Amino acid sequence: MTMLKDPSAKYRPFPQINLPDRQWPGRVITQAPRWLSTDLRDGNQALIDPMGAEKKTRFFDLLVKVGLKEIEVGFPSAGATEFDFIRGLVDSGRIPDDVMVQVLTQSREDLIKTSFESLAGAKSAIVHVYNAVSPLWRQVVFGLEKPQIKEIARQGAMFLRDQAARFPQTDWHFEYSPETFSTAEVDFSIECCEAVMEVLQPTTQHPIILNLPATVEAATPNIYADQIEYFCRNLPNRDRAVISLHTHNDRGTGVAAAELGLMAGADRVEGCLFGNGERTGNCCLVTVALNMYTQGINPELDFSNIDEVIQTVEYCNQLKVPERHPYGGELVFTAFSGSHQDAIKKGFAAQESRNDQLWSVPYLPIDPADLGRSYEAVIRVNSQSGKGGFAWVIEQDQGLKLPKKMQAHFSKHVQELADELGRELVAEDIWDVFQRVYRLNTPQHFQLVDFDEKRAADGTRVFAGKIELDGTERSVSGRGNGLISSVVSTIADSFGVALEVRDYSEHAMGAGSDARAAAYVECVTPEGKTIWGVGIDEDVATASVRAVLSAANAVAG
Numbered sequence: 001m002t003m004l005k006d007p008s009a010k011y012r013p014f015p016q017i018n019l020p021d022r023q024w025p026g027r028v029i030t031q032a033p034r035w036l037s038t039d040l041r042d043g044n045q046a047l048i049d050p051m052g053a054e055k056k057t058r059f060f061d062l063l064v065k066v067g068l069k070e071i072e073v074g075f076p077s078a079g080a081t082e083f084d085f086i087r088g089l090v091d092s093g094r095i096p097d098d099v100m101v102q103v104l105t106q107s108r109e110d111l112i113k114t115s116f117e118s119l120a121g122a123k124s125a126i127v128h129v130y131n132a133v134s135p136l137w138r139q140v141v142f143g144l145e146k147p148q149i150k151e152i153a154r155q156g157a158m159f160l161r162d163q164a165a166r167f168p169q170t171d172w173h174f175e176y177s178p179e180t181f182s183t184a185e186v187d188f189s190i191e192c193c194e195a196v197m198e199v200l201q202p203t204t205q206h207p208i209i210l211n212l213p214a215t216v217e218a219a220t221p222n223i224y225a226d227q228i229e230y231f232c233r234n235l236p237n238r239d240r241a242v243i244s245l246h247t248h249n250d251r252g253t254g255v256a257a258a259e260l261g262l263m264a265g266a267d268r269v270e271g272c273l274f275g276n277g278e279r280t281g282n283c284c285l286v287t288v289a290l291n292m293y294t295q296g297i298n299p300e301l302d303f304s305n306i307d308e309v310i311q312t313v314e315y316c317n318q319l320k321v322p323e324r325h326p327y328g329g330e331l332v333f334t335a336f337s338g339s340h341q342d343a344i345k346k347g348f349a350a351q352e353s354r355n356d357q358l359w360s361v362p363y364l365p366i367d368p369a370d371l372g373r374s375y376e377a378v379i380r381v382n383s384q385s386g387k388g389g390f391a392w393v394i395e396q397d398q399g400l401k402l403p404k405k406m407q408a409h410f411s412k413h414v415q416e417l418a419d420e421l422g423r424e425l426v427a428e429d430i431w432d433v434f435q436r437v438y439r440l441n442t443p444q445h446f447q448l449v450d451f452d453e454k455r456a457a458d459g460t461r462v463f464a465g466k467i468e469l470d471g472t473e474r475s476v477s478g479r480g481n482g483l484i485s486s487v488v489s490t491i492a493d494s495f496g497v498a499l500e501v502r503d504y505s506e507h508a509m510g511a512g513s514d515a516r517a518a519a520y521v522e523c524v525t526p527e528g529k530t531i532w533g534v535g536i537d538e539d540v541a542t543a544s545v546r547a548v549l550s551a552a553n554a555v556a557g
């Protein structure tokens with residue numbers, strides 16, 4: 001079979017929601033929602049090899065560390081492994097007092113009973129019951145009509161109420177999901193939720209959680225937002241319910257649907273770290289939280305060491321976080337393109353000169369340092385990179401701030417190596433090229449041994465020094481208007497190497513009394529060829545002399 005020329009013969013567009021006065025498009029997110037991690041339940045059931053107790057415990061500790069206050073820890077009626085893990089959390093006292101664990105169960109009395117038994121003795125806990133309500137499930141899976149489906153929900157609520165009474169020492173909270181909400185009639189979902197609320201009698205002080213899942217994402221996220229706003233506006237006793245979102249990513253817009261759902265009036269977001277879950281995954285809590293962070297909103301989740309979070313998630317899930325995953329991927333703060341690198345480099349330079357803390361760097365919507373990432377990997381070099389990229393790497397790795405014209409000169413040599421090797425160049429590769437091109441730490445034709453500089457009676461500068469020429473030490477001297485010109489005069493008079501200095505610059509490499517200095521000199525030969533020299537030394541004057549000799553060595557070959 002192949003893709004249809006006319007897919008409308010097989011597929012129908014999702015119907016719109018009749019909400020002509022929708023309000024959510026004009027709203028903005030201003031505060032963090034309640035968060036629930038379902039990594040240990042929804043995420044775990046989607047793994048090739050589900051987590052055992054050791055990995056689930058390690059993941060639980062990570063979720064607590066990053067600040068999750070509501071954690072769905074399993075499906076206790078699924079088997080002994082799940083039940084024993086949950087009981088272990090309760091019996092060991094591992095659950096912090098400010099964290100509520102949650103378990104999931106279908107709307108069946110025996111399964112609900114097991115769920116309460118798994119949590120007995122916890123300080124507070126959430127029992128989450130669900131039943132599917134959409135037409136496809138009613139007609140194809142169950143063969144039931146709407147009244148029967150609603151009765152399943154109502155009975156589930158009665159089981160919750162009765163089982164909670166058996167364990168009064170725990171502060172019980174209830175969650176109900178009209179499963180497959182996104183493909184059901186919103187009015188019928190409201191009917192089912194209203195039936196559950198009539199049984200459980202929630203209050204504004206102790207509300208019920210109504211979870212509205214996009215079990216299978218079947219429409220654009222604006223339609224999901226319409227469904228959420230319609231539900232919130234038409235649910236009786238809305239102030240007695242926490243509206244929770246549980247979006248999947250079948251159309252690739254699970255995060256967008258959750259964000260629009262919050263704008264539409266929801267209070268809570270369920271999902272997994274880095275979007276693990278069935279099929280294409282759940283809503284990524286990291287992405288939603290850090291999207292808020294970049295808008296100046298405290299998400300109340302801490303990803304200051306995002307690499308540590310990734311390591312734990314990858315170990316427990318045995319799935320790699322993709323290189324391009326928002327915020328967490330290895331390459332998301334990396335630029336290979338020359339124009340991108342140049343913009344980022346200029347952005348960082350401008351950032352250093354700002355008088356406030358506002359972040360404004362091209363191509364970087366968030367400061368990598370806020371997530372524990374260094375700037376070393378922001379710019380990486382390959383054959384697509386430009387002079388700004390090479391200069392950035394040299395500056396970050398060696399502390400050398402190359403003059404702009406010198407960047408162009410150096411980039412040709414790096415580009416040749418990148419083309420030759422056909423791979424990404426690391427900092428060591430670039431530094432090796434730099435040392436070779438500018439004769440640093442390599443055998444040189446002219447080698448400085450020692451020197452002295454004095455001011456003559458006529459105001460000129462006199463350079464007197466010892467320079468080793470191919471292993472033979474010579475005493476030389478020269479005169480000029482300053483140190484640089486006196487050295488140029490010396491090598492011209494003593495060695496016959498004529499240079500004209502066009503530009504000179506210097507800077508400290510680091511800070512403190514032991515900081516070294518770097519000097520750069522741009523020279524022109526009598527033939528009109530541009531030569532660059534570089535000198536590095538603890539003393540800035542010595543660095544300047546070495547820079548001129550570096551240029552002379554380039555001429556000498």
